[in-house]
Amino acid sequence: MPTFPDILVAEETTGDLELSERNSLRRVAGLSTELTDVTEVEYRQLRLERVVLVGVWTSGTVVDAENSLTELAALAETAGSQVLEGLIQRRSQPDAATFIGRGKVDELRAAVESTGADTVICDGELSPSQLRNLEERIKVKVVDRTALILDIFAQHAKSKEGKAQVELAQLQYLVPRLRGWGEALSRQTGGSGRGGGAGGGVGLRGPGETKLETDRRRIRTRIAKLKREIGAMRVIRDTKRAGRRANAVPSVAIAGYTNAGKSSLLNRLTGAGVLVEDALFATLDTATRRTAARDGRVYTLSDTVGFVRHLPHQLVEAFRSTLEEVGAADLVVHVVDGAHPDPEEQVRAVREVLAEVGADRLPELLVVNKADAAPQETLLRLKREWPDAVFVSARSGQGIEELREVIESKLPVPAVEVLACVPYDRGDLVAKVHRKGEVLASGHTDAGTQLRVRVDRELAAELGTFTITESDWVANAS
Numbered sequence: 119m120p121t122f123p124d125i126l127v128a129e130e131t132t133g134d135l136e137l138s139e140r141n142s143l144r145r146v147a148g149l150s151t152e153l154t155d156v157t158e159v160e161y162r163q164l165r166l167e168r169v170v171l172v173g174v175w176t177s178g179t180v181v182d183a184e185n186s187l188t189e190l191a192a193l194a195e196t197a198g199s200q201v202l203e204g205l206i207q208r209r210s211q212p213d214a215a216t217f218i219g220r221g222k223v224d225e226l227r228a229a230v231e232s233t234g235a236d237t238v239i240c241d242g243e244l245s246p247s248q249l250r251n252l253e254e255r256i257k258v259k260v261v262d263r264t265a266l267i268l269d270i271f272a273q274h275a276k277s278k279e280g281k282a283q284v285e286l287a288q289l290q291y292l293v294p295r296l297r298g299w300g301e302a303l304s305r306q307t308g309g310s311g312r313g314g315g316a317g318g319g320v321g322l323r324g325p326g327e328t329k330l331e332t333d334r335r336r337i338r339t340r341i342a343k344l345k346r347e348i349g350a351m352r353v354i355r356d357t358k359r360a361g362r363r364a365n366a367v368p369s370v371a372i373a374g375y376t377n378a379g380k381s382s383l384l385n386r387l388t389g390a391g392v393l394v395e396d397a398l399f400a401t402l403d404t405a406t407r408r409t410a411a412r413d414g415r416v417y418t419l420s421d422t423v424g425f426v427r428h429l430p431h432q433l434v435e436a437f438r439s440t441l442e443e444v445g446a447a448d449l450v451v452h453v454v455d456g457a458h459p460d461p462e463e464q465v466r467a468v469r470e471v472l473a474e475v476g477a478d479r480l481p482e483l484l485v486v487n488k489a490d491a492a493p494q495e496t497l498l499r500l501k502r503e504w505p506d507a508v509f510v511s512a513r514s515g516q517g518i519e520e521l522r523e524v525i526e527s528k529l530p531v532p533a534v535e536v537l538a539c540v541p542y543d544r545g546d547l548v549a550k551v552h553r554k555g556e557v558l559a560s561g562h563t564d565a566g567t568q569l570r571v572r573v574d575r576e577l578a579a580e581l582g583t584f585t586i587t588e589s590d591w592v593a594n595a596s
Contacts, residue, residue: 169194170230171204173241174212185460186427190241190263193426197270202233216255217248227256239266243430246295264291264430271433279351286344287432289337296334348436355443367408367554368417368529371444373472374453375464376424379487381405382512383453384421387522404443411526414552420447427467434474445477448530453485454500456492456509461500481528483508485521490514531556534578539586541566547580 171190175183183206191201205226213219217240218226230238237259238252244262252260268291271284372380388407406420420443434441444450452468454461465484472478484507486492486500497509508524510517535558540548548567551557555573562568566584568591573581 167200167237168202168233168235169199169237169239170202170226170233170235171239171241172218172226173204173206174218175206175208176211180206182460182463185463187241188459189427190239190266193263193266193270194239197266197273199237199239202235203229205229212242213248214245215248216251217242217244223252223255230256230258237261239263243428249295263428264432267426267430267433279348282344282347282351283433283436286341286348287430287436289341289344290432290436291430293334293337293341296330296337368415368448369420369446370417370449370451370525370529371420371422371447371477372451372453373422373444373468373477374424374485375455375458375468376426378424378453378455378458378464379512380421380424380453383451383485383487383510384419386512386515386518388419406443411529412522413526413556415526415529415556416553417448417529419451420444425468425471427463429467429471434471438475441471441475441477444472445475445480447477447480449525449528450477450480450482451485451525452482453487454507455488456486456497456500457488461486461496462503483524483528485510487512490516531572533572534575535570535572536578536581537586537588537591538569538571538581538584539563539566539590540569540581540584544584547584551577551581 171187171194173183173187173190187204187206191204194201207218207222209219216223226238229235235258238256238261240252240260240262242262243264244252244260249260249262268284268288272288275281275284372384374380384405384407388409404420404422406418408416408418410416422441422444423437450472452465454464458464469478484504486497486504486507486509488511489497489509490511490513500507501509508517508521510521512518540551544566548569551569551571551573554577555571557569557571559570560568568586569581570591571581
């Protein structure tokens, strides 16, 4: 496919945009894919099969615009589509009525007809009127970026909580866009007067409730029920989290852009066996695994849902209880895809979502993954930009041991330092110290096990009976 061969005439406007950029609807090369597996889309019970992508380029460089559309192509591919064409239009802002401008809709329709596409996917969130106007003029199904991401989440959610969160996000997205997809939804379901039947007729006082109103009411009822269910699941999650806090178990949350390799990294660090797939949003359900530091301290690692630029706000709200797992962590391991064309934009998008859930003030460790696949120029640039970042490859194991050491060095240190000589019949207490505290030194004497440790105040109180002085430690050691 040639690069940007067709320049379509734009409406005459004034402003600081170059005319040659403002009037272009660009064809993006390299987006065509061949997929044999086509998955039925749950939203509106239709299928994404042969699709044309269209985006509006309002700011940034042409490379930024192409990267955004390339990501949209990957999303469509993940949903089970065959991408036929990618179009970008340069505008100061999306058209309020048709997203790409009325004069361009006919040209988009021609592209749809020439390729035989049955769906158009827009790189942005469309208003109900934009969706309706585009479908009426192009005569094929139109889907926006938000609906596409919601559909992928619906396909990949496995746990009860994940499915409830995705359904809630889909319904919240659907309510303002619910309209009559044909004549059936405009029928009245009955009146409230005497003799009310199933439809309009003699003896009915009012026009009755339309099918559309009935659907809205049922959806709102379902939304309320889902919120109650998710609230109950949140209590369970909070209880588990409180138990870890009571046991003084530090927690590390692995966050990052979708397909950056978070699950692969968790598997490398803990042997978790979490699903790994080269696809966007391959895993949605949070996986938490325990592991031990070199000094014996136990901590948890949690793999969280991946982020993406312009992550739908419905998903952020629905997954808030899951994302709060990040906000309650002691350390955020922020995984970046070093082989991505624009890793800096990935970091910006992830930090934007972390700020929404109150996790932007937590200690952050940047981890650049896929270092074995990234160009050397990119790695050198990122090392200059992020000098404290750790560069690893979850696939080959490169840098994993260094990452372990850095994570362990950033874990919270227990507050109290204690010298103790624990009798040999209290091996349970020694094990507890190794599990919950930081052992600085240890040795064995006739009286018992000598420990120099950092522990929390509760465990320090348990060791109080067996504490010794510095001089006792030296005397026994000699």
